[in-house]
Amino acid sequence: MTRLSDAFAKGRPALVCFITAGDGDTGANLDALVAGGADVIELGMPFTDPMADGSAIQAADIRALAAGTTTADVLAIATAFRTRHPAVPLVLMGYANPMVRRGPDWFADALDVAGVDGVISVDLAPEEDADLGPALRGKGIALIRLATPTTDDARLPAVLAGAGGFLYYVSVAGITGKQQAAMASIEENVMRLKQQTDLPVAVGFGVRTPDQAATIARVADGVVVGSAFVELVAEHGAAAPAHLQALASGLSAAVHGARGARA
């Protein structure tokens, strides 16, 4: 068992929370998410060119970089988080270039030392796995893959080969933070994915409210919320932790209780 697999084996769906590293007091913000009931933390590695992200996360990346956030800072945030929260899984999410800049082995070693459990590399297609996948898996770090509405059954095995941690289902063909997909489509796709993998399936993109999260949690193993948290960081600055914890509490109650509510 790993921290990630434990997080999805609590007998209830998991809440996955994203914020961008270096945007505000990230340590305090992460603590607030955990206090609010986050089961998995996704820590965004800021990048100058976040081409799969909508305006909220783009702006967060720019704020973090303008504040001087470096890869070393992201790793320090991860290390400190691991010390404070030994059991909460931590996933780094970002784009391939900052991850491979010093070589895949350097990155995998650094994450191993920092206690990071998984990596989501948005623009590292499974076809280019060699750039990062072997190094991460060699250190026992999960390379978490994304599936989308355009990933058909013929392609899915390629996505699943070498995948670990959980499968991130991107519910809309689009960028982060925008509209949510129709529930019927989410349910159908999650069922389709689960037929082909034993990995937990978490659903994200466009999920903002406890109601939306609860609906998704009835069919998915996890729900990912990002832009809504990032917007709170932008709006409240140093006062963000209280707001983050409040939203995380509402979301976690909705997600954790989703199956019970149906029964």
Add this chain to the structure above:
Amino acid sequence: MSSQPNSFRNQPDERGHFGQFGGRYVAETLMPLVLDLEREYRAAKEDPRFQAEFDDLLEHYVGRPSPLYYAERLTDALRLDAPEGMGAEVWFKRDELNHTGAHKINNCIGQILLAIRMGKTRIIAETGAGQHGVATATVCARFGLPCVIFMGATDVARQQPNVFRMKLLGAEVIPVTSGAATLKDAMNEALRDWVANVHDTFYIIGTAAGPHPYPELVRDFQSVIGREAREQMLRRTGRLPDLLVAAIGGGSNAIGLFHPFLDDAEVKMLGVEAAGYGLDQKHAASLAGGAPGILHGNKTYLLQDDDGQITEGHSISAGLDYPGIGPEHAWLKEVGRVEYTAVTDFEALDAFQLLCRTEGIIPALEPAHAIAAIVYRAREMPRDKVILANLCGRGDKDIFTVAERLGVRM
């Protein structure tokens, strides 16, 4: 004795790699489409009707073949202060005479035919200086497809004539304010649009970069430049040129000229990047001053810092002002088949004026970089040698920029 490949013309491999460069680094939503595009492109290449339609449009709509021209007065001017017996002949491939005034249209014709073949009904593109935007808007008007052009807000402000041209042609121009609001940010925004509209939208990428198969198909569509030039040169002079020269931003005009000559061992090649204010200051020379990395769908040389954050380039030429370069150039540099150099804004401005006065041709600032490199190289080569450069665009769009840099009020 060497690790050289048998041919320099058989790249990329089946996964879209040029050596360690190229590839398909895109979000999962786009992967199925990128794979579709590759299948469709392979089929189109084998389809004589596709080729016939492409050739017909190039001839009757674009105005190909473009002339091959011996620049006698420029050659003489460069011989004036050359050492005894030195001063190679300078010839130009006149792609600035194409419809819309640059080589960009060759690729746009090819890609819109592919888009139609794939049943796509909406076209998007990014543009820096506006030349690719104008060429895309042009083919969209020609084929009656709606067209959305993403352009950095900074570029919109400094390229107003091209913005108006695109609008006249019926395109919607969306100013992009994220990042530095220039070409790379326009490309990010185009990718965001594409990922949200994959079902009906085709992205016409303007240079030989992006995820496979774009670098390959853009190269193939632009290779008409080199194929024509090779045949014209043989017919006119009975020989091949000794040196090919082309400016490089993303590198589509250069790869179009170079590729058909790559296996002619006696033909040397020189790609000219934009050194901007100088390679020790702000510039756009990814090969000279960058390092391999991953951006916009491919692995290639990028201007970036130690953490892999992309840095802003600078060039007087908006068409060269991009922090990356097509992956095939990165490979050709690494295997040593093509030499790459860089010239500054200042040198390009001098060369721009030199061509105006010696040949009566106002070049775009992009090929002015190639001409600046020729000013040095021609003097180092004997008189019986031949330099062939691609005059890839005309300078009408640049006269405001040039006037400003020369201190002239218009």
